[in-house]
Amino acid sequence: MTSILYRGGVVHSPQDPFAEAVLVDDGVVAWVGANDTADGFAARADRVVELDGALVTPAFVDAHAHVxxxxxxxxxxxxxxxxxxxxxxxxxxxxxxxxxxxxxxxxxxxxxxxxxxxxxxxxxxxxxxxxxxxxxxxxxxxxxxxxxxxxxxxxxxxxxxxxxxxxxxxxxxxxxxxxxxxxxxxRDLAPVRRTALYRAVLAEAARRGIVAVHEMSTPAADTRAGLSELLTLTADAESALPLVVGYRGSCAPRPTTRGSSWPTCRA
CATH class of the missing domain: 3.10.310.70 (Diaminopimelate Epimerase; Chain A, domain 1)
Known part of the structure; x- marks a missing residue:
């Protein structure tokens, strides 16, 4: 287990509105609280980062994206x-x-x-x-x-x-x-170019502090294969890319009912 203690800052957290420090164990926030309590974690932490008053906030999740x-x-x-x-x-x-x-x-x-x-x-x-x-x-x-x-x-x-x-x-x-x-x-792209665009967009998102992207995939925006590739690219945390959460929206034909009709939709 790798443990990192960040202390001496302003930690934005609904759990503790006055928090000044945060402990992260193996990439998971294990604790947030005051500096005096944080001092007790310092001895067992693998690394201690002095924030010098810096603001720490939760990372951003983009809830609607077309990569x-x-x-x-x-x-x-x-x-x-x-x-x-x-x-x-x-x-x-x-x-x-x-x-x-x-x-x-x-x-x-x-x-x-x-x-x-x-x-x-x-x-x-x-x-x-x-x-x-x-x-x-x-x-x-x-x-x-x-x-x-x-x-x-x-x-x-x-x-x-x-x-x-x-x-x-x-x-x-x-x-x-x-x-x-x-x-x-x-949008008929060679596979190598499509992959390069995916990686470039997600790498830039990570650079800007975005840790997850909700891909709203539609037939007009990308293919099903493209969505599958995005999910595969980011499934492993070692990729260092934001996690992609995938949604696929498309029209679906419905049975005709008496007195009504449904338009033909493209999947």
């Missing part, structure tokens, strides 16, 4: 106002620069997010034709700030079968079924 979405946002091109994008021209310039780094032979999709045409006056969103010209015909998926629509390039639309689907617009703006198809292609 893959977070990873894709981190590596995608930020087209939001906070990133300095205030017009369609700004967005296209950012996308042009990002496309220059793509390997055209790889078929990799250029991901972007966060554009908001409501802040661009009468300019409106950029178009599919403008995307094609700015990015040299590369497959581009640029989601709007609402997260339920996007502008896509011609090559991505063709790959996804989005052209002519419900929600398709010839200017490249996709909604409804056309959006779902484009989104699915944008």
């Amino acid at each position: 893959l979405e977070t990873g894709l946002a981190a590596v995608g091109v930020d087209l939001g106002a906070a990133a300095g994008v205030t017009s369609p021209a700004d967005a296209l310039a950012r996308l042009h620069d990002a496309a220059a780094d793509l390997d055209a032979r790889s078929g990799e999709v250029l991901l972007a997010h966060g554009w908001d045409d409501s802040a661009w006056g009468d300019a409106g969103p950029f178009t599919r034709a403008e995307l094609d010209a700015a990015c040299g015909g590369a497959p581009v998926y640029a989601s709007r700030v609402d997260g339920h629509s996007a502008v896509v390039s011609t090559s991505l639309a063709e790959r996804a079968g989005a052209i002519g689907a419900p929600g398709w617009s010839d200017d490249g703006l996709v909604r409804a079924q056309a959006y779902d198809r484009a989104r699915e292609v944008a």
Whole structure:
């Protein structure tokens, strides 16, 4: 057993609102209390950490997360106002620069997010034709700030079968079924890249003091296999990654009852 005593701080605990010290045995909080009592544990502790008045709080649990979405946002091109994008021209310039780094032979999709045409006056969103010209015909998926629509390039639309689907617009703006198809292609990742994104997001979460993540998995956000991988990656405490608690939500067909009908849902 490894025992660590932290003392001389301000310990936030509902068990003892005036606690100044905490004893941790093998990663489990065994005791919290006052410094004078803590002194009695010091002799048997393997390590004593002097807090010098520092605040100690319970670690954070993220109760609603989409790990893959977070990873894709981190590596995608930020087209939001906070990133300095205030017009369609700004967005296209950012996308042009990002496309220059793509390997055209790889078929990799250029991901972007966060554009908001409501802040661009009468300019409106950029178009599919403008995307094609700015990015040299590369497959581009640029989601709007609402997260339920996007502008896509011609090559991505063709790959996804989005052209002519419900929600398709010839200017490249996709909604409804056309959006779902484009989104699915944008998230069709090589296994090694998917794993790398998982690890990067969870490592950053750990760095920020997050010890557990509740992954709200849905067909639109990730696959069942992806959820299984997340659970496996973090099952062992030795991984040093936050524990992932998994939830899977999807529509399920129900039997038709007399006088009513249920929509067909995608699992």
